[in-house]
Amino acid sequence: MRWIINLLTSSIGLKLVMSLTGLFLCTFLLAHLAGNLQLLYNDGGEAFNLYAKFMTGNPLIKFISYGLYTLILLHAVQGLVLASINKKSKGSKYAVSAKGNGSWASKNMALLGTLILFFLLIHMGDFWWAMKRNNLEYVTYDGVEVKNLYKKVQISFKEWYIVLAYMVGLFALALHLLHGFSSAFQTLGLRHKKYTPIIKGIGYIFSILIPIAFAIIPIAIFFSQN
Amino acid sequence: MLNSNVPPGELSTKWTEYRSKMNLVAPGNKRRLEVIVVGTGLAGASAAATLGELGYNVKCFCFHDSPRRAHSIAAQGGINAAKNYQNDGDSIYRLFYDTIKGGDYRSRESNVHRLAEVSTEIIDQCVAQGVPFAREYGGLLANRSFGGVQVSRTFYARGQTGQQLLLGAYQSLSRQIANGNVKMYNRHEMLDLVKVDGKARGIITRNLLTGEIDRHAAHCVVMATGGYGNVYYLSTNAMGSNVSAGWRAVRRGALMANPCYVQIHPTCIPVSGEYQSKLTLMSESLRNDGRVWVPKSIEDAKAIQEGKKTGLDIAEEDRDYYLERRYPAFGNLVPRDVASRAAKVACDEGKGVSKTGLAVYLDFAAAIQRYGKSEALTQGIDNPSASAILKLGEDVVRKKYGNLFQMYEKITGENPYKMPMKIFPAVHYTMGGIWVDYNLETNVPGLFALGEANFSDHGANRLGASALMQGLADGYFVIPYTIGQFLSKEIRTPNISPDSAEFEQAEQDVRDRLAKLKAINGNQSVESFHRKLGKIIWEYCGMSRSEAGLNKAIGLVRDLRKEFYSDVYIPGELDEYNPELEKATRVADFLEMGEIMIVDALNRNESCGGHFREEYTSEEGEAKRNDADYTYVAAWEWDDDGNHKMHREDLEFKNVELKTRSYK
C-alpha cells in the first residue's frame, strides 16, 4: 500500500487526483445540463419535477450523488491546498508582472475554483437544500405527488441578483474549464501531435457551450417573468 | 632538460603495452586514496567521474554554481574520432598525422598518437551515456569535415557538440556524486597549491559564497582548469575563464610550457565598441560556403567605414577575395592561423569594413545564388525568377546554418542573408599550458594537468574539433590509468592531514595575498586593468609579433602590474560573496601570465602555428619555421625578478617527416 501513498502524495500524484476528479466533474456537468434543460420545456414543469423526484428518490442515483459531492469537495479542498503549497514554493512575487506568458485563467485556477465553490453553495442552498428540507409545494401528475421544484426555480430566477450571481458563477466556470479541460489531459500525459489539437478544440467548445447552455436557463426564465 | 617519461617501444603499440604493464592500485586501496580534481569541464568532469567509478575518493571543485557551466559547454563544431565510419580512408595514423601536421610539428608524437588511439572509444562512451549525436536516415552516426583534413571524421550534435558532451560527463559525475564517490564543491575557487615533501598534496580554496578560506588535502591533485585566453580580455572564452589555478601551480614549481602558442579563430563577430566584454565565435563550418573579401581600393573601404557605402555597393570586380587569391588550393578553407593572419593583413592595409576598420566580409550571396539555382533545377522550375532563386537559396542556407545566422542577427542586428557578414579573428584557444609528461603528470610529483590546461597535444596550432577530443581522452581514458603510476606508490601513505605546517603556510599566503589586494584601495576598477592588459597583449603578442614590439610589451606589462598593485580598487569585503575580489585575484595572475607569454614569444625566433614572428617569414609573407633550432618545448619557471628560467624538452619526430605547411 505504501506505493499508493507515495504516488498520491507526489506532486504528479496530487495533480493526477485533480485531473481525474476534474474530468469526472465535466461529465457530471453534461448530465446535469441534460436534466436541467427540461426546465425550458413548455409543460409547466412536469418533466423537470418528475426528473427531480427520480434524481432524489432512486437509491443508486443517491449513492452516485454522494460520491459526486465527495469528489467536488476533494477537488475543491485539494485544489486549494495545492494552490497554497504552490504559492509557498514561489516564495515572493515579482514587482513587475509579465504579460503574455500563460493565460490569466491558468494562473488563477484557485480563485476561479473558489468562485465556483461559492456559486455551488448558493446554488445548492437554493435548490438542493430546499428539496431536502421538505418545505416545497407539492404537485400531482397522474396521481403521483411530487415536489414542485420547478416552481421554486421560477421564483428564484425572477430576481435579477440571483440571475447575476449565476452569470458570474458560470463565467468563472467557463474560464476554469478553458484551462482545466485540456490541462487534465496534459497531467495524465495524454499529449500527441495529432490528437492534442482535437482535445484542445473539444475543450474550448465544451468550456464555452456548456456554461452558455446553463446560462440560458436562468436568463430565459428571468425574461419569461419580467 | 625535461624528461617526458615516454615509454619505449613502437609508436603504434606503445600505449597498449604501457597500459598492460602499468602499476595498479588494488580496489581496497583505491578506497583509501584521495584525489582532488579542480575544474569540471570536459577533462575535469570526465576524470572525476571515471576516478570515482574506479573507487577513488574524489573531491571535485569548480568556481561555477554548478559543474555543468564549465566553458567546454560552448564548443560548437564537433569532436574528431578515427572511426572511419564513412569508409573514406581514415585511420588512427591519419588522425595522428593530421594533428601533428596541423600543430606545425611542435607537439609530442607519443601523446598525439595515444590521443588518436583513444578517440574511437570516446565516441562509444558518449553514445552510451546518451549523447544525442547527429544521425543519418538509417540511424547511424553522421560525420562532417573540418578545416585542415581530407576525411569526414567529425561527430557533432548540431552546433552544440560541446554542450552535449559536457552534459554527458556532468551526468556521469552527478552519478558519482550521488553514490558518494565524489564530493562536489561548487563555487569554490582554487587559490593555491599545497606541496608537502615536494609532492602535490592539496589545495587552498575560497568559498565564493561566504569568503571562507579552506584547506583540502589529498594524495594527489588533478588540474583541469582550462586555458588562459582571457589574458587578452577579449576572447571567445567565458568571462570567468582564468589561469589562476595553473598559475598558482607554476608559482609552486610547475612549469608553463609554450605559453606563446595561442589560437586566434578567424570567424568571430567583430568588436562593436569599448564596452565590449567578450567575443562570439561563428563556427568554422561557415567557411564552407562563405567567401571572405574586402574592397580592392582603400577609398571604398573608407566609405564603408564612414557608413557612406555598404558591402552591397561594391561591384564584383572591385572586391578582393584575398583567401581565394592567395591560397588557390584551399581557398576560403585554409587553417585557422592562416585565415586569421590574412584578415589582419587586409585590415592593416586599411581595407577593413566596419566603423573600427577591424572586420572583413564573409559573404554568402554567391552560395545563395548557387544553391538557389540548383534547388530550382531539382524542383523542376523552368526559368526561375531572380527572387525565386534568392528565396530557394536562402532556404538552403537557412537549413545549413540557420542557428548561426540567427545568432549573428541577435548580436549585430544585421540580417546576414541580405548583408554580407562582418567577421574578425579573436582569441579562441591556448595550445600552451602546464608542462606534463606522458602520464600527464607535471614536474611536481602528484600534480597532474588535463585538457586545455596542459600543453601536450596540439603543438603550435590546434585543428578544429580536436579540443573536445583531447579533453575527454585525458579524462576518460588516460588519467584513470596513468594516475596509478603515482598512486601505486602511495598506498602506504595515510590520509594527508590538512593541519601540517605546509597547509598552514599556504593558507596564510592566500589570506595575505587577498588582504594585500583589498588594502590597496586605489581608484581604478579591476576590469579597467584587465582591459589594458588585454590591449597590450593583443597588440604585441597577438596575431603577429616582433622582437621590438615584444620588448616594448614586457615593459608595459610590468608597469601595468605595478600600477595594479598601487591603484586597484576592490569594493566589498573579503568574507562575503564578492565577484570583484574574484576578478582581482584572476587579473593579478593574468598580469604575470601575460609576461611569461611575451618572454616565450621573444625566445622563439621562428614562426610556427599560432606564433607568428614578423622577422621570420618566407618571401611571400608566410610563416617560416626553424626546425634546426626550435624543435623543442619551452617550459618556463617563473621568477619574481624577471629572470624566468626556461627548461627544454626536445621533440623527436621518428614517425613523420617535418615539412613546410603549404596551402597554395
Added chain:
Amino acid sequence: MKLKLQVWRQKNKNAKGSLKLYNVEADEHMSFLEMLDVLNEQLISDKSDPIAFDHDCREGICGSCSLVIDGRPHGPQQGTTTCQLHMRHYKDGDTITIEPYRAKAFPIVKDLVTQRTAYDKIIQAGGYVSVNTGQAVDGNAIPIEGGIAAKAFDAATCIGCGACAAACPNGSAMLFTSAKIAHLSLLPQGQIEHKSRVRKMVAQMDKEGFGMCSNVGACEVDCPKEISTDNIARLNREYLSASLGAED
C-alpha cells in the same frame, strides 16, 4: 540612449531587499549584461557596491545568466538568454525593472544572484545513464532513428538556467526535470533505467521544494532554448506508468 533601471538590491540571503533606481547611458549595440557592466563601472568609480549578477559564457549556452527583466526571465525576446539580449530592443527613456529569479528552491545569494544547486540535485537523483567508462559498445551498434535522436536532442538542449522555475507562478521545476527525462528515455541507452529514473527524479524535485505544475505554460514561453511542454506530458505519462507498473 538614457535608461532608468529599477534593480533589486539585497545584501545577502537573509537581508531584506528592495528595488533601487539607477540611471545609465547605454549604446544600442551593447548586450544587456554589458549595459550592466557599464553601470557597475560607474558604481565602482563612485566607490559604491556594484550589482552582483551571475554570468559567464555570454553566448547563451552556460546557463549562468538569470535575470528577470520586466517580469520575464531572460527578458522580452523569445528564445534568447539575457546575455544575448541586446539594447537595440529598448529605446531612449525606457525604464527597465531587473529582479532576481524567484522560487523558494532558488535562494538569493546577493542582489540578482541565486543559488540553483537544486537542479544539480535533481540530476544527481537519476538524470544519467549508468555506464562506467570503458563499458560501452560500438557507437553504431544501436541505430537510432534520426527523428527520435533529434527529439532527444531538442530536450537535451536545456541549459539548466532555471528560467522555467522562475517563470512558473508555482516555482515548479517540471520543464527542467521533464527535459532530462525525455532526453534519456527517448534513447535506447536511457530506456533500461527509465522507470526508476523518473520516480527518483520526481521525488527529488518534490524534496527540493519546487511547486507543482499547473500547466500554465509560462516556462515554455520563457525558456531560452524553447523546450516544449510536450516533455512535461511525457514526464507525467512515464511517472504514472512507472508508479503503477512497477512491482514496488
